[in-house]
Amino acid sequence: MPVNPLVNPLVVRACAVWVELARVPVSFAPPGGVTVVVSPRSGLCPVGWVGVVALGGSAVVTAPSEAAALVVRAALGALPVEAVVDGVSVREVLPVAQVLGPAALAYVSRSGFRPVEAAGALGVERLSAAHPDVRGLERAAGPEDAGEAALDEMTSPVFAVRDGRGRVIAAAGYEAWPGRAAHVGVLTAPEARGRGLARVTGSAAVAHALGAGLLPQWRARPPASRRVAAALGFEELGAQLSIELA
Known part of the structure; x- marks a missing residue:
């Protein structure tokens, strides 16, 4: 999964989306890093949950409280980035009630887009x-x-x-x-x-x-x-x- 954001503008734009959704000042660390911040109103997850987004080989994590952040920071900080968005790996290091995901995040540029037209009598x-x-x-x-x-x-x-x-x-x-x-x-x-x-x-x-x-x-x-x-x-x-x- 690691992708150098310096050579992939899609990663840069995608990171900007999730940084804004975190609703507190945060940035994606260099590849391999996991950044945990407190954000009770985070858009990365349901209210009161912990949200994890990995992009470009690094991850941003939002926690609903400082106490939760301390636990999450200690647990996820020891994992490789690929593991922090893996439900099985997370359950091994955190007390988990429920997990949603993981869901793959994919993006496309204008130059990379491959349009598909309707065939035959079909119309959109x-x-x-x-x-x-x-x-x-x-x-x-x-x-x-x-x-x-x-x-x-x-x-x-x-x-x-x-x-x-x-x-x-x-x-x-x-x-x-x-x-x-x-x-x-x-x-x-x-x-x-x-x-x-x-x-x-x-x-x-x-x-x-x-x-x-x-x-x-x-x-x-x-x-x-x-x-x-x-x-x-x-x-x-x-x-x-x-x-x-x-």
Whole structure:
């Protein structure tokens, strides 16, 4: 995972996003370093949890209190950077109640983007995030997948594909994040998966974000989602982990 931020501008921009989300003054250390700070309002994790983001071979960690920071600093400071975003390794050194992740963090530049066009009679249309047909797709996909995609939180248009009966079967968009990032979400109806529709709709969302001068971010755990990101030219530069201490 180590990537020298001095030679990869994507790492520099990605680090700026998470530094702003930390909501306290912090910076990523040189490769190999783990920086732990106290931030009760951190955007790296749920409130009251410990948030870990590793990028470019170093990591930033936010803790909800000074007492938690002392424990986390002692435990994670002894681990290599790759291990601080590994749930198994973290459980070996910290009293953990729950873990969310790890999720891979991937980014793409304008020059690295590989767009995918709709094939055949398929067309991509723009809908609002509140459109009832988008809600219908979420119901079809189920609460877990719909929650992961979070189409209802999109600040961009939602780029959608319909089937022959007019139902939205795939959609993607992005939420504008601090640091001029575009957090991309993609959702496909279960019966329509495996047809490349996530690439088509995701490509439209990424193109829109790049056109607005934003940094597209793809955060994912499932291998299928990570493969979609890779097909569009995203580079996996790090990972995110959230920890609830016991």
